[in-house]
Amino acid sequence: xxxxxxxxxxxxxxxxxxxxxxxxxxGELSVLVGTSGCGKSTTLRMINRLIEHSDGEIHIDGQxxxxxxxxxxxxxxxxxIQSTGLFPHWTVARNIGLVPRLLKWPASRIxxxxxxxxxxxxxxxxxxxxxxxxQLSGGQAQRVGVARALAADPDILLMDEPFGALDPITxxxxxxxxxxxxxxxQKTIVFVTHDMDEALRLADRLVVMDQGRIxxxxxPLALLREPADGFVASLLGGEDRGLKEAALLxxxxxxxPLGAKPLPGERISRHATLREALSMMLWRHAERLVVIDDxxxxxxxxxxxxxVGARSHE
Amino acid sequence: MSDALNPGGARPNVVLLSLGxxxxxxxxxxxxxxxxxxxxxxxxxxxxxxxAGWPGLVASLAPMLAMLALAWRPSRRHLRxxxxxxxxMLAALPAWLALAAxxxxxxxxxxxxxxxxxxxxxxxxxxxxxxxELRTRLALPRLLGGALLLPPLMSLAxxxxxxxxxxxxxxxxxxxxxxxxxxxxxxLLLVGAAVAISLLLGVAIALAMRRWVRCRTxxxxxxxxxxxIPSLALFGLxxxxxxxxxxxVEWLAALGVSGIGWAPALLALVGYSLLPMVRNTFxxxxxxxxxxxxxxxxxxxSRGQIFRQVRLPLxxxxxxxxxxxxxxxxxxxxxVAALIGAGGLGTFIFQGxxxxxxxxxxxGALPILVMALVADALLGALSDRLRQGAAS
Numbered sequence: 001x002x003x004x005x006x007x008x009x010x011x012x013x014x015x016x017x018x019x020x021x022x023x024x025x026x027g028e029l030s031v032l033v034g035t036s037g038c039g040k041s042t043t044l045r046m047i048n049r050l051i052e053h054s055d056g057e058i059h060i061d062g063q064x065x066x067x068x069x070x071x072x073x074x075x076x077x078x079x080x081i082q083s084t085g086l087f088p089h090w091t092v093a094r095n096i097g098l099v100p101r102l103l104k105w106p107a108s109r110i111x112x113x114x115x116x117x118x119x120x121x122x123x124x125x126x127x128x129x130x131x132x133x134x135q136l137s138g139g140q141a142q143r144v145g146v147a148r149a150l151a152a153d154p155d156i157l158l159m160d161e162p163f164g165a166l167d168p169i170t171x172x173x174x175x176x177x178x179x180x181x182x183x184x185x186q187k188t189i190v191f192v193t194h195d196m197d198e199a200l201r202l203a204d205r206l207v208v209m210d211q212g213r214i215x216x217x218x219x220p221l222a223l224l225r226e227p228a229d230g231f232v233a234s235l236l237g238g239e240d241r242g243l244k245e246a247a248l249l250x251x252x253x254x255x256x257p258l259g260a261k262p263l264p265g266e267r268i269s270r271h272a273t274l275r276e277a278l279s280m281m282l283w284r285h286a287e288r289l290v291v292i293d294d295x296x297x298x299x300x301x302x303x304x305x306x307x308v309g310a311r312s313h314e
Numbered sequence: 315m316s317d318a319l320n321p322g323g324a325r326p327n328v329v330l331l332s333l334g335x336x337x338x339x340x341x342x343x344x345x346x347x348x349x350x351x352x353x354x355x356x357x358x359x360x361x362x363x364x365x366a367g368w369p370g371l372v373a374s375l376a377p378m379l380a381m382l383a384l385a386w387r388p389s390r391r392h393l394r395x396x397x398x399x400x401x402x403m404l405a406a407l408p409a410w411l412a413l414a415a416x417x418x419x420x421x422x423x424x425x426x427x428x429x430x431x432x433x434x435x436x437x438x439x440x441x442x443x444x445x446x447e448l449r450t451r452l453a454l455p456r457l458l459g460g461a462l463l464l465p466p467l468m469s470l471a472x473x474x475x476x477x478x479x480x481x482x483x484x485x486x487x488x489x490x491x492x493x494x495x496x497x498x499x500x501x502l503l504l505v506g507a508a509v510a511i512s513l514l515l516g517v518a519i520a521l522a523m524r525r526w527v528r529c530r531t532x533x534x535x536x537x538x539x540x541x542x543i544p545s546l547a548l549f550g551l552x553x554x555x556x557x558x559x560x561x562x563v564e565w566l567a568a569l570g571v572s573g574i575g576w577a578p579a580l581l582a583l584v585g586y587s588l589l590p591m592v593r594n595t596f597x598x599x600x601x602x603x604x605x606x607x608x609x610x611x612x613x614x615x616s617r618g619q620i621f622r623q624v625r626l627p628l629x630x631x632x633x634x635x636x637x638x639x640x641x642x643x644x645x646x647x648x649x650v651a652a653l654i655g656a657g658g659l660g661t662f663i664f665q666g667x668x669x670x671x672x673x674x675x676x677x678g679a680l681p682i683l684v685m686a687l688v689a690d691a692l693l694g695a696l697s698d699r700l701r702q703g704a705a706s
Binding site for chain 2: 048050070071072073074075079081082083084085086087088089098099102145148158
């Protein structure tokens with residue numbers, strides 16, 4: 001668990017972070033989002049003391065971070081950044097094994113750990129272990145960056161716009177993979193981004209920052225439905241908020257369950273988002289879709305009325 | 315094939331054409347060699363026609379004409395052939411001199427000396443330039459480029475052993491063999507010591523500059539101004555303080571420190587070497603990707619670990635580039651040190667100048683040239699290798 005209590009950071013005369021308090025529960029993926037210069041990156045970097053906070057207290061699992069040696073603290077947390085920061089003179093395997101080596105794990109344990117991480121992130125050992133970072137595509141390099149951050153199995157993962165430099169398709173793939181990884185690993189993740197779609201897609205807890213302060217925090221849906229002020233509303237997409245919300249809800253949540261009788265009509269997976277369902281309706285000029293399960297069996301029906309319908313369903 | 319792919323490559327190579335035409339002209343117009351009955355008398359010049367007669371002269375022009383033809387349509391294949399021709403011509407130059415010795419020097423003149431004439435010197439110079447141009451065009455790796463000099467050097471060694479006995483340079487060398495070897499040793503020692511000391515100092519200064527911003531401007535200003543002092547003046551400036559030190563500090567005097575000799579030479583060389591060394595080291599360390607350093611810190615590497623495992627290895631190729639520049643510069647500068655009694659190959663240059671004996675000047679100058687080229691090629695290749703290792 002990470003806890004920030006009344007934390008501020010001043011650089012000379014300017015205040016980058018102004019008296020913020022935050023609690024990030026274990027297993028929670030918190031996304032700090034805001035325009036550039038809002039203090040989100042500074043906040044992240046204060047947690048592993050790459051930047052020292054000026055005021056307030058930061059606790060990790062109940063202990064003040066100033067009580068640790070900087071290096072010890074950082075080795076307990078994974079760290080992934082936009083430029084990947086892979087060491088260009090080291091192979092992929094050596095890059096991933098960095099923190100375990102710093103922690104003086106035995107070589108065999110490091111090797112086994114690197115292998116399992118590479119498999120987990122879809123980088124086959126015999127193909128990628130001896131590659132140099134410059135031989136990787138942007139997406140592969142970022143996967144290696146994530147693997148390196150996870151190497152010593154830290155409870156906490158700090159990610160500073162890790163997918164910011166990737167093309168939209170690769171970015172979406174990696175976002176998806178991160179969600180799946182998180183479902184399995186249940187790390188406490190602090191994720192910084194300025195991309196609101198990315199923030200909404202990933203966050204368990206969304207923290208909107210502006211000028212060094214927290215404007216609003218909570219579940220993405222809660223923020224979408226009840227933004228605290230005009231700034232949060234416009235950052236969340238203004239008039240597009242309806243679509244952004246629809247992208248967070250699945251067809252399964254809104255459909256009308258039906259018996260096993262087969263239905264004619266366009267089919268859509270129960271895992272698809274309402275946004276995808278709406279798009280399909282627009283595209284096919286259909287007011288009704290047949291919802292199917294993983295086996296392709298029709299299990300329900302989604303009408304346009306239900307799609308845009310009352311919120312009492314959730 | 316590459317002609318079709320690269321229309322620019324089909325345009326005549328102007329550099330090679332001008333070098334070749336100039337070479338042809340010099341070969342025909344200037345003296346190929348000069349022959350003197352002994353060391354005192356100045357020699358009598360002979361053109362290429364005297365050496366080989368008309369058929370020989372025309373034959374000697376053939377490879378150059380072939381190179382010109384290749385340069386007219388410089389495809390990759392043509393350029394490779396041209397490079398082969400240039401290497402062959404360089405290797406043939408000693409044979410040409412041997413031919414001149416056999417033709418022009420009668421056996422009853424044991425004291426006779428063969429001087430190398432302007433025609434051959436200019437041809438040598440232009441061929442080397444053509445080689446540089448071809449190496450660049452063909453993008454040859456530095457080590458391979460350096461290896462191309464081997465055939466000409468081997469040819470020279472073979473002909474020196476037999477056939478070039480009257481060559482004045484060879485006779486100067488034989489007359490001073492022990493002094494020559496000692497001078498090369500002194501020269502290398504001086505350069506080696508200066509480069510080693512300036513490397514240690516340079517890295518230390520660069521580190522200090524990175525640590526304290528105020529050191530930066532002051533340091534570079536000082537080193538820059540040091541660089542502008544003419545070398546002879548610097549030796550003069552060092553004379554008094556070193557003489558004073560030697561007179562007052564016993565162990566320094568015991569080491570052999572005095573106002574003249576190796577001590578001021580070494581100090582001056584270190585002084586001149588510091589700027590390139592510090593600048594390259596500083597830039598190299600400073601230009602390591604900030605993302606990489608940020609990641610290294612974020613992963614929990616200590617300052618020392620970051621420096622040794624990340625910053626230094628990534629900076630190494632550029633630092634080595636600094637060592638290369640410094641070494642080549644020091645090899646040349648060390649020649650001047652002979653003026654204050656530091657020994658080295660400069661001794662021959664200044665003695666030769668004093669006696670108006672050009673062959674003796676060459677005896678000092680040519681090894682300096684070769685040393686500089688070899689150091690440049692070796693250190694350059696090493697830097698390329700490191701860079702590849704860092705990037706591949």
